[in-house]
Amino acid sequence: METNQNNISLIVDGVVGVGKSTLMRILEEKRGYKALPEPVIDNPLLDRFYEDRKRYSFPLQILFLNRRFKHIKEASKLNKVVMDRSIYTDIIFAKQLRDIGDMDKEEYDIYYDLLHNMLEHCEPPTLMIYLEISTDNAISRIRKRGRDFEQHVERDYWEELNKNYDDFFESYNYTELLKINVDGIDFENNPEHQKYVLNLIDNKLRELGKLAG
Numbered sequence: 001m002e003t004n005q006n007n008i009s010l011i012v013d014g015v016v017g018v019g020k021s022t023l024m025r026i027l028e029e030k031r032g033y034k035a036l037p038e039p040v041i042d043n044p045l046l047d048r049f050y051e052d053r054k055r056y057s058f059p060l061q062i063l064f065l066n067r068r069f070k071h072i073k074e075a076s077k078l079n080k081v082v083m084d085r086s087i088y089t090d091i092i093f094a095k096q097l098r099d100i101g102d103m104d105k106e107e108y109d110i111y112y113d114l115l116h117n118m119l120e121h122c123e124p125p126t127l128m129i130y131l132e133i134s135t136d137n138a139i140s141r142i143r144k145r146g147r148d149f150e151q152h153v154e155r156d157y158w159e160e161l162n163k164n165y166d167d168f169f170e171s172y173n174y175t176e177l178l179k180i181n182v183d184g185i186d187f188e189n190n191p192e193h194q195k196y197v198l199n200l201i202d203n204k205l206r207e208l209g210k211l212a213g
């Protein structure tokens with residue numbers, strides 16, 4: 001695979017509603033990163049998945065996996081890039097869907113093998129930024145954003161997803177990791193809060209020798 005040794009590639013990750021897309025746009029505007037957004041609007045299965053998780057869990061994982069693989073390949077060729085989620089964390093969803101019985105064990109095993117086969121061909125990004133949040137705050141941001149298909153999802157699903165995200169990042173080691181708790185941090189509207197988050201990211205990149213000064 002063609003790679004670029006001098007690039008900075010960031011992933012912003014975290015539970016649904018935490019503010020990934022918002023932070024990605026801020027990094028694009030304030031720091032000049034090229035944004036690779038998560039495909040939600042043009043996703044032909046997402047609303048059907050929320051209507052019937054048993055039927056659509058497996059095809060949705062395959063669809064996301066394929067798109068994330070494309071993104072990570074594209075990112076490895078760019079100089080300054082930020083991704084909204086990535087190939088590394090879809091497994092949190094897949095495992096949860098298997099555990100609650102929405103995906104068969106056999107389907108999960110196929111997904112798992114395919115994912116690990118693909119991961120062997122991925123250039124690990126510079127830094128994973130994990131945004132942590134309480135489930136209550138995530139749910140209120142999901143409501144505020146107002147995507148129809150997310151409004152009727154049971155609270156337990158978000159609660160479990162948030163817990164599974166936290167557990168996953170306890171032992172995450174694919175790339176360098178920066179955790180930022182964003183409860184009460186309004187980096188969207190409050191300039192001081194925005195500065196605080198951008199400083200944390202800049203400082204981590206300095207520590208990794210990716211930024212001067």
Ligand SMILES: Nc1ncnc2c1ncn2[C@@H]1O[C@H](COP(=O)(O)OP(=O)(O)O)[C@@H](O)[C@H]1O
Pocket residue numbers: 014015016017018019020021022023141142144145182185186187188
């Ligand atoms: N730090 C923040 N504080 C308060 N609201 C926020 C913050 N970041 C994002 N939001 C709002 O929360 C909602 C979800 O944000 P979004 O960036 O779409 O989340 P994600 O991409 O993680 O699902 C949006 O309505 C957005 O305007």
Ligand SMILES: Nc1ncnc2c1ncn2[C@H]1C[C@H](O)[C@@H](COP(=O)(O)O)O1
Pocket residue numbers: 014015016017018020021038040046060061064090091093094150
């Ligand atoms: N791998 C996934 N499995 C199920 N659902 C997923 C997966 N990746 C994203 N999603 C859903 C969750 C949200 O409804 C949208 C977009 O996520 P967001 O955190 O708002 O960017 O897709």
